[in-house]
Every structure is written in structure tokens, then in C-alpha cells.
Amino acid sequence: MLQGFILGLSGGAACAVYCAPVLVPYLLGEAGGVRRSGSAVALFLAGRLAGYLLFATAAWAAGAILLGSGKLPLIAGPAYVVLAVLLAIYGAGKPRSRCAAGSSSSIGRRLGGVPWLLPLVLGFLTGLNLCPPFLTALVAAGEAPTLGGSLLFFLMFFVGTSLYVLPAALLGAAGRFPKLQLIGRLAACVMALYYFYAGILRCAAGIEQVIST
Amino acid sequence: MSTNSTAPSRARKIVKAALISLPMLLLSALMLSGGTSGEREMMQIIPVAVTFLFANALFFLMIYTGKTDKYRSLFFIVMAFCFILTFTTNLLERRGSLALTPEDMATGKTPFCHIVIPMTVIPAALTQTIIFPGSILGGFANISSMFVLWIGATLALGRGFCSWGCFFGGLDEFFSRLRKRRIIKDVDPRWTYLPYAVLLGVVLTAAASLTPTYCEWLCPYKAVTEFAAVTSVKTLIQTVIFISLFIALVIVLPLLMKRRAQCGLFCPFGAFQAFLNKVCAFEVKVNGEVCKEKCRLCTQECPSFSLSRESISNGGTRLSCMLCGKCVDICPHKAAGYHVKGTPVAARAGAARMLFIYPAYLFLVTFGGGMISGAIYRVLLLATTGSIFRA
Amino acid sequence: MRRIKSVLGYAWAALALPMVLATFIGMDSWARGFASITGLQVSPWFTGAEVVRTLDHGEYETRIHRPVFDGLISERGRGFVQVVWVPKGDTLPAMIDEDLDIIGDDRADCRISLDTRTNQISLTPLCENVLGVKEKLVFEKDRGLRILVSNPRR
Secondary structure, three states, X not given: OHHHHHHHHXXXXXXXXXXXXXXXXXXXXXOOHHHHXXXXXXXXXXXXXXXXXXXXXXXXXXXOHHHHHOOOHHHHHHHHHHHHHHHHHHHHOOOOOOOHHHOOOHHHHHHHHOOOHHHHHHHHHHHOOOOHHHHXXXXXXXXXXXXXXXXXXXXXXXXXXXXXXXXXXXXXXXXXXXXXXXXXXXXXXXXXXXXXXXXXXXXXXXXXXXXXX | OHHHHHHHHXXXXXXXXXXXXXXXXXHHHHHHOOOOOOOOXXXXXXXXXXXXXXXXXXXXXXXXXXXXXXXXHHHHHHXXXXXXXXXXHHHHHHXXXXXEOHXXXXXXXXOOOHHHHHHHHHHHHHHOEEOOOOOOOOOOOOHHHXXXXXXXHHHHHHHHHHHHOOOOHHHHXXXXXXXXXXXXXXXXXXXXXXXXXXXXXXXXXXXXXXXXXXXXXXXXXXXXXXXXXXXXXXXXXXXXXXXXXHHHHHHHHHHHHOOXXXXXXXXXXXXXXXXXXXXXXXXXXXXXXXXXXXXXXXXXXXXXXXXXXXHHHOXXXXXXXXXXXXXXXXXXXXXXXXXXOOOOOOOOHHHHHHHHHHHHHHHHHHHHHHHHHHHHHHHHHHHHHOOOOOO | OHHHHHHHHHHHHHHHHHHHHHHHHOHHHXXXXXXXXXXXXXXXXXXXXXXXXXXXXXXXXXXXXXXXXXXXXXXXXXXXXXXXXXXXXXXXXXXXXEEEOOOOOOOOOEEEEEEOXXXXXXXXXXXXXXXXXXXXXXXXXXXXXXXXXXXXXX
């Protein structure tokens, strides 16, 4: 248990670096101050935890076989593509403070209508991100003797890494400036392109791996 | 009677302009000659002499006519085209190809460009490394020299660098001036925030991936300078992106909008430099008492989308102003002018202009002069030896 | 106060010209100063990092570089090791076959066969950390290889 927490603490800064390209544009794009931003970060982290726990279960069940087979890109690739699509919809939509119904697409409207959903989904999808500390945790969790042990390991790993992500809530202070909000949303579109391409590359790598084995 | 009085006054004006231009003549001679008086071949003297005459003729006209942007722009555009010629021929001579190979990157043979600077800041602070395959010292366009140049330009000119120093900016400036009429008249002001979003995106992804993501994926100027050798699907996609962005942002949109689309709507370095405008002593102010906000000529013509009704009512430009001087030149009421920060708005507009254009133009001439004389040298070489490359 | 601001404004503005002159005239010494004060280096992801072991084979040397796992804050899970073969004379032997310890754990991690004329390389991993060929480097005389490796510390 302690090992998971320490691993989270030691690799958490790297986790924050990997989450920043998704989280920073999102938080800048949202209006509403530090408190609202804090809840968005909490939801994001909750989504990430869900992603972690899903992996913890899979890691325990497969005994980290997935990692060795090189098929992980087949999970991360589509996750990145979905993440890119969500970021693009978010970026292209209108700020929530105006009118959620004004979003340009039906998905956008739904996301705007359920304000807690988007950070949760973004968190979940970045939770499936293959950042180095996560991969380490995955191997360690795979070695846990029971499913409970594996889940607990990931839970503590999550607590350790979250300490580095929490300060992002301060970005909510920037939400008072509408122009920063606009920049955040445009940046979400830019990041969508990046993750879309990264996702396609990972999918291709995963398929190549499957074919070669 | 009137002709008698006009002639002496014109003569006086010419003498006055010549006297004001004299220090530039001396300073540019010093800078273009590189401070050396050693013997040189005619093939090296002619390009420098032509550049010197061209630069000083333009500066004289700038002083004589009182128009800043008109003559700056001419030098700026010539510099950009000469840069392409000098840069590509230099690379072909040194490396044998414009395509960047893994071997060139491993040995630090990639010239460093100022646009990379914003992406290097976070990794440099945390890892003490520069995420660019160049060389720290020595070689062509090394990292330290470009940083020094950027620091000097920023302290002296702020985002003025984008109009008085950037060797790429002249390309979209050229295309933005080709057509007489603009086809796209209004641009949604929200697009003017895209450069900040691109900046945020490339800074974050560069920090996460430790690669200069803008250079790898988004730089339109790769299409006319150097690019990764096309050896895989990835490099093929990159090349297609570079060429598409170049056509769209540097040629088509400037032609349609008559504005610098790449610089005003996309460039992350420009956005970064906009924040640094705060450290420079100069700005453009619009005197609200003189400006009636009726003609809106400046808001329509500003190449960097830096003037709006809102900014004018606040007395000046937006953060993104490149200090090009176009609004100063075209304002029919003389309401726009260069201004020294901290001084009263209407005070000594002429002195403020002189205080700005001297360092700015000297920077342009020194930085761009080498590119122009280099290009002339290549043309002379081609004419005399039949080859653009040195033997 | 207004007067002080005005004087300071003009003083800063007047300094712009000397700043430009100093930038260009002192470029080389400023650049050297910048490099030594900041201590900046080019990222090992591009340079391949520093050489940590050199194996002398008589007519050529095998230079093994430090494994590159450098991340922004902590080490990455995957990286590469650069290996360069340098001839002592003009050319490398036509074929090079070597078992190499590239991670520094005192046992061979991979077997490499390099045809220096066709630049064909065959890599056989001898441990789970060696993942494959990342990049071939063909210099004028030297030949190099970047080997994709997973971080044994992670």
C-alpha cells in the first residue's frame, strides 16, 4: 500500500506533465473561479481513478500479460482518439456560462448540459494514458496476489500522483478573464489535433504488433 | 514667388533629413562591414556596398517623407526573400541537402530559429537542456547566439522584432501587399487569440514530449527552408502539413485579407513576444482627442489585427502590436504615433519616432544586411562562375 | 512622479540603440557568456548523450553512449542507447558482429551484425529491456545505431 503511495509521489510530477495538455486548456476554457475549477479537477481526478481501477483489475486478471505482449497501444490509441474528439467538441462549443444549448453539436449540447461529465470523461481517458509512472504501477499491480491488493495499490498510487495535479485548480482564477477562456478553448482544439494523431499512431503500432505476433 | 520659397524649403528638408540620417550611415557602415577594414575581394565588397546603399537610401526616405512602414516594409520583404536564398544555398553547401537527416540532428547541424524559443523555456529550466538538434556554440545559427539576439531585440524592440527583425515575416508581408483590394474584409476577432492557443499547446506538448512540437508539426516556413527527410509516413504527413500551412497562411490568406495572417493569426512566437512587449520602451498610441474613431482605417489596415475600436478607446493598440508603423503612416488625422512609455501621450511624437526607428532600423539593417548581401553574392557568383555555390 | 516616469521612459528608450549595438558587436562574447552562465546543453534525445564505454577492437572502436531515459521531471519508461562504430583508419571492416552490454549491467544485452557496406543491421535482443532498432546513423566514416530500450529502473 505504502509502495503505491510512494510510487505515486515519486512519479506524480511526470503524471502532472502528461495530464497538463488536456487539463490546462480545459480549466482555462471554463469560467467560474477557483472553487468551480477545484470541482472540475476533482471530477477529472475521479475519472482518472476510474481509469486506473479499470486497469488495476485488468492488470491483476492478466498478470501484466498485456504489458508484455505490446498490445497496450490498442487500448491507449482509441482512448486518445476519443479524447481528441471530446477536446475538439469542447473547444468548438460555446462557453458554458453563456448557454449550454448553444453548443454546435448534439454531443456538445449534452456535454454542456451535464457539466460534470466532461472533466470526468477526460480524466478517465487520460487515466488510460501510458505515462511511465502508470506503466510502472501497472507492472507492480499485476504482481499483487489478490484483486483487492491490486486495486489498493492503484488507489494509493492515484492519491500520490493527485497531489501534483491538485494545484491546477488555481487556474480557475483565470476564468475571470473571458479572453483566457477563449484561448483555453482554442487550445483544446489544438490539443485535439495532437491527441488525434497520437491516437492514430498508437492504434497503428498496436495493429502492427498484433499482426507480427 | 511660391516656387522660390518651395525650393529652399525642400533643400532645407533634404539637408535636415541627410543630417539626421548621417549617424545611420556611419553605424550601418560599421555593422555591415563587420568592423573590419582588412582587404576583401571585389565579389565580397560589391554585395555589402549595394546593401549599404539600399539600406541608407531607404532610411533617408523614411526621414525625409516621415513614412515609416512604407520603407521598412520594402527592406523587410527583400530581407525575407534574400534569407531564403542565402539560407538554402548555405545549407546545400554545408550539408548537401535541405532535407534534415537523423545524422544532421545527431551532430547538431540544425540551425536554431527564434520561433523555437518559447518551447525551450520549460525544459531548459527543469532539465538544463535545449530540446533542439542544434549546437550550443559554434556552427551556423547556434543556439546561444540566437538567444542573445532575441534577448537584445526583445529589450530594445519588444514585439517590434516581428516587423523589424523576423526573417520569415517579410514573406507574408509581401503577399499581403500584392493585391489592391481585400477580399476577406472582416475577421472574427476571436481568431486573433489563436496564436496564444497555439503557444499554449506547443509549450505544453513540447514540455511533455521534450521535442519542439511546433517545428515538428506546424511550422509553415519549413516548406521554404529545411525539413525532415521524407523517409516514413510520419515525415510525409509532416511535409504535407508544412506545405499546406505555408500555402494557406503565408500566401492565400495574406492575399485575401491584405494582412499578415501567419504572424497575426497563428505564430506562437509572436504571441510569446506580445507578452514581452511590456519590457520594451516603445508602443503605438492613438490620441483620443484627435482620433474621431470614424474612419476606422487603422483597424482595417493593421497587419497584425492589433487595433480595434476597443483598443482605440483605451488609447492604443492591443498587446500584439508589432510596431510596424502602418497605422502611424496612414492615419489621416495624425492621431496614431510612436510613443515612449511613461511620457505624456501627445508629447514629442517626432522624438519618440526617432528614438524608436534608429535602433529598430539598425537592427533590421544589421540582421538583414548579411542576408541581402549574401543573396547578392550568390547571384554574382552565379553570373560569374555559372554556379551559385562556392568552389 | 509623472516627471520621474517620463525621465525613466526616455532613458530606457535612449538605451535601445546602445542595446542593439552591444547585441551585435559583442555577439560572440555574449553567446559564450550565455552558454557558460546557463550551462545549457543540447538534449540527449538529439545528441545521443555522452559516451560511457569504449571498446577497442584494434581496427575500430565501439562507443557506447549513456542510455537516454531523460524526462522533464523524472525518467521515462522507454528510451534508447546510441552505439557508434568508429574506424581507426579510413574504413570500418566490412562486417561487424558484436555482443554488447548497452545498459551497463555487466552482461550482453543484444547481438548486433552490421554490414558496413550496405548499412544493413540485424539486432538480436538478449534481454527483455532491448526492444528493437530506433534509428540507423550513417556518417561519412562512422556508423551508428540507436537501440530502443525499456528502462530497467522502472
